[in-house]
Amino acid sequence: MIGLTGGAMAVGAGSVPLILERLRPLARGVLDEVALPFGAAWWVAGLLVVGTVTALRAKGPWRLTALAAMMGLLILTAEVAMVPRAYAILQGPLREFAEDARRILGPQGTLVVYGLNAPSIVFYAQRRVMPLGPGSPTALEEIRRMAEAGPPVVVITRSVHAPPLNEVPGLFRLKSRGGYAIYCSACQAEPNLKFQTDNREPVN
Structure with a gap:
């Protein structure tokens, strides 16, 4: 279950730039001239893959520790990189x-x-x-x-x-x-x- 969930989340995160590119014509110009976040998306996807693999290989309490560390890094990434970027796109102009x-x-x-x-x-x-x-x-x-x-x-x-x-x-x-x-x-x-x-x- 951990592997399936983590893999699905990694694929979803890595697909965000492609989804945004498809949505660009429907966004009423909001996404015009906005660089697609390939770096951030692939960082999150890689983090999910590494965290999921580590959790699957870990035993006992170390599995929960690996999952907790992965979630903490995801929250930190969202706070530092994703939220300010989204704000700049939606409210910056x-x-x-x-x-x-x-x-x-x-x-x-x-x-x-x-x-x-x-x-x-x-x-x-x-x-x-x-x-x-x-x-x-x-x-x-x-x-x-x-x-x-x-x-x-x-x-x-x-x-x-x-x-x-x-x-x-x-x-x-x-x-x-x-x-x-x-x-x-x-x-x-x-x-x-x-x-x-x-x-x-x-x-x-």
Whole structure:
């Protein structure tokens, strides 16, 4: 039973990069430009193989000791390597864009989340957000009105919802990464903002 379970877990761990590659087209851009974790996956698979073989060869209480050591190393690997990596993939771009928005907007301005349900943006940006949905017929008009009103506007959205924003006068796409995109109404007029906008793209 130990050998069967350990072998199945090793095969599963080693297959993670291939599974992620298959899921990449379905991930709405979240996995775009993400390097597949071959090293971490094979380390975990190797650890499972070594731990399982050691446990099978051990006798008496040493078998439990080998299994406990293997589980401890797996937990340590997950805490040190896997969890931070998963966080960087899932939340890294959102945190980066929200912090960019905080620097751009300062005490004034409006942060809009367009077609995006991500409460963490509120904490990263340290400000309230205005949610607007792509299904609303007035959402783009509201963004256009705010962009023309004067105070800066920053829009964070999913990349799949970005094309309509490209047609909004006064909005400039700053960058896109990890399945998300960020737009700003003030960055064309204020090129000296404390924000890296070398790759900003005018969209109007």
